[in-house]
Amino acid sequence: MSDDKHVITRRDFVRGTVGATLGVAAMGGTLEALAAPVPTSHVVLVREQWVLDGQHAVNSGILKIMLRNLLTKVTGKPDPISAWLSLVKTDDVIGLVATDHLNKTHPELIELVQASLMESGVPKSNIRDAQGGPEKARACTALIALPALKAHWLTGIGTVLKNYITLSGNPSSYHGANNANLGEIWNMPHVKGKTKLVVVDALRPLCDKGPQPDPRYLWDYKGLIAGRDPVAVEAVCLKVILQKRQALRGEPWTLSPPPLCVEMADKKYGLGTSRMEQIQLDRTGWNVDALV
Amino acid sequence: MTFLRSHLVLNSVYFLSSENLLDLGPDCEVATTNYGQGPAKAIGNAKPARLMLARYANEAAAAKALHHFRRIYLPEKLNGPKASLIGDNGVVAIEDGWMGFARSGRGLALVFESPDEASARLLLNDFTRILAKREASRE
Numbered sequence: 277m278s279d280d281k282h283v284i285t286r287r288d289f290v291r292g293t294v295g296a297t298l299g300v301a302a303m304g305g306t307l308e309a310l311a312a313p314v315p316t317s318h319v320v321l322v323r324e325q326w327v328l329d330g331q332h333a334v335n336s337g338i339l340k341i342m343l344r345n346l347l348t349k350v351t352g353k354p355d356p357i358s359a360w361l362s363l364v365k366t367d368d369v370i371g372l373v374a375t376d377h378l379n380k381t382h383p384e385l386i387e388l389v390q391a392s393l394m395e396s397g398v399p400k401s402n403i404r405d406a407q408g409g410p411e412k413a414r415a416c417t418a419l420i421a422l423p424a425l426k427a428h429w430l431t432g433i434g435t436v437l438k439n440y441i442t443l444s445g446n447p448s449s450y451h452g453a454n455n456a457n458l459g460e461i462w463n464m465p466h467v468k469g470k471t472k473l474v475v476v477d478a479l480r481p482l483c484d485k486g487p488q489p490d491p492r493y494l495w496d497y498k499g500l501i502a503g504r505d506p507v508a509v510e511a512v513c514l515k516v517i518l519q520k521r522q523a524l525r526g527e528p529w530t531l532s533p534p535p536l537c538v539e540m541a542d543k544k545y546g547l548g549t550s551r552m553e554q555i556q557l558d559r560t561g562w563n564v565d566a567l568v
Numbered sequence: 569m570t571f572l573r574s575h576l577v578l579n580s581v582y583f584l585s586s587e588n589l590l591d592l593g594p595d596c597e598v599a600t601t602n603y604g605q606g607p608a609k610a611i612g613n614a615k616p617a618r619l620m621l622a623r624y625a626n627e628a629a630a631a632k633a634l635h636h637f638r639r640i641y642l643p644e645k646l647n648g649p650k651a652s653l654i655g656d657n658g659v660v661a662i663e664d665g666w667m668g669f670a671r672s673g674r675g676l677a678l679v680f681e682s683p684d685e686a687s688a689r690l691l692l693n694d695f696t697r698i699l700a701k702r703e704a705s706r707e
Contacts, residue, residue: 283640285585286680287663452576453586532580 284456284536288543316556317508317549320349323499323562332480332496334384339479342561343388346475346502349558360396363472364418370398371406371416371470373439379426379482379489385500386422389475410445414466421474421506425481425497425513426489431455432535433517434486436474436510443467456536459545462506474509476501483520484529495520498562507541507548508555512568514538515552519567569601582618582680589640590676591633595625603691617665617687618680621695630674631656637669637678659688668692675699 322345327338347359364370370393374381390403406412406419413419421439428434430451431441437458441447444461461467478499482489497516503509514535521529542550549555557568570581573596575588581600584590592598602616624630634656638646645660659668665681668688677695682688 283585283587283589285589285641286583287641453579456586530580530583533576534579534583534586536586 284540288539316554317503317505318350318556318558319501319503319505319508319512320346321499321501321512321557321559321566321568322346322349323497323560323566325498325562325564327498328479328496334382334479336384336388339382339384340388342500343385343392343475345560346500347392349560350473350502350504356392357396360393360398364393364398366397366399368398368402368418369416370403371413371419372403372422373406373413373419373443374422375424375426375434375439375477376407378428378434378486379424379480379494381422381424381477382479385475385477385479389420389422406443407439408442410443410464410466413440413443413470416470418472419467419470421471423474423476425476425478425501425516427482427484427486427493427517427521427531429486430533431458431537432531432533433510433514433538435476435513436506437462437537437541440467452533453536455533456540456544458537459507459541459547462541462547463545471506472504474503474506476509476513478513478516481517481520483517483524493524497565497567499566505548507538507550510538510541511550511552511555512557516567523567569599572598572600578620582620585640587640589637590620590622590678591624591629591636592622595629596622598622615665615681615683617682617691619691619695620676620678620680621699622676622678623699624674624676627674630671630676634669634671634676642667657692659685659692661685670696672696672700673703675703 322342324338324342327335327342344356347356351359351362353359353362372386372389374386393403394400406416421436423435423439426434428438431438432455440461441450450458478497478501480494481497482494484493501509501512538550541547572578573592573594575592578584598620600620603619604616624633656671659666665683666685666688668679670677670692677692679688679691
């Protein structure tokens with residue numbers, strides 16, 4: 277019985293999407309709580325129509341402009357240098373955590389982030405690949421998450437939260453329904469508090485299947501999705517994936533396994549908000565088939 | 569219509585919980601489908617209810633599964649001052665519509681997202697009758 281309180285049911289999801297007030301009321305919230313302003317997380321969606329050509333090759337010049345727009349919008353700073361310096365220090369050891377499997381982070385994006393950090397005064401020797409194991413994250417003082425947008429056959433969605441699965445040292449323990457616990461990795465001592473920015477490569481996402489990327493489910497979305505709240509960014513990513521799946525099928529097409537990690541990262545691990553009504557989505561650029 | 573034995577398969581069709589609330593497994597048979605209710609013209613626009621029919625290895629297993637389901641899925645209806653569900657049959661309003669359950673022997677019928685109480689009860693009555701008839705024909 278003691279574990280019952282951690283079981284997620286369909287009702288939890290319904291409560292989460294119906295609205296914040298229902299949840300507060302169910303918990304016996306006060307009128308003051310109901311009247312309080314809804315906290316928001318800021319997520320930026322930048323899209324450009326010509327960032328990919330007809331063969332899906334990246335135009336690095338346009339991608340650089342997208343990264344600039346993203347950095348200034350996320351931080352409110354006027355340029356990339358001041359944006360980066362509001363997120364990291366020049367003597368930080370910065371780990372870039374990109375995705376290296378299934379639907380990989382485009383190398384052009386990783387290179388641009390690295391170059392942009394160097395232009396901001398971070399020595400090249402202080403910028404490293406932190407994907408692959410806990411010791412890599414342990415050696416860093418700051419992390420930049422650079423996952424690619426995708427559904428995943430083992431965790432439902434395999435984007436922001438799952439991007440740190442190797443940093444746990446025990447990736448397989450988070451597969452299947454246990455994806456609900458992915459948020460705990462972000463609270464591990466060698467990870468907690470280090471993530472300064474999440475930039476999701478949504479240039480050409482994958483909305484289903486695996487273990488190999490099925491070309492039927494890849495599409496040119498031509499976007500970057502970013503923010504400082506990993507759960508809010510993941511919630512926006514999940515909506516894009518689910519909307520694309522619904523568009524393909526003409527009816528709701530659920531993910532399997534269910535992406536429990538998103539709501540649990542909010543409710544159990546306190547990493548951010550998973551509720552769309554608490555997320556301020558700041559869009560810029562191309563708006564065709566944005567899905568959110 | 570989907571036939572299944574595993575809660576993981578059930579979750580890919582209709583997510584119910586991260587845990588195996590209905591104690592599904594190799595000894596169970598489950599059929600589930602959406603069911604449009606109301607006049608034929610309205611069905612196209614109406615949100616369908618979700619039906620599940622489960623048959624367990626024996627009556628004790630079905631009763632245990634129902635108890636497990638109610639304890640986790642409907643805790644506020646089972647305990648405390650608002651308790652309204654005891655016994656093997658029940659219909660109750662929850663966040664996404666009317667939800668009901670009915671056990672008959674080793675069979676268990678469940679209805680989710682029904683638009684109203686009467687429809688949920690009607691479906692449960694029909695399906696428990698079907699379950700009982702199938703059991704009788706086997707014996």
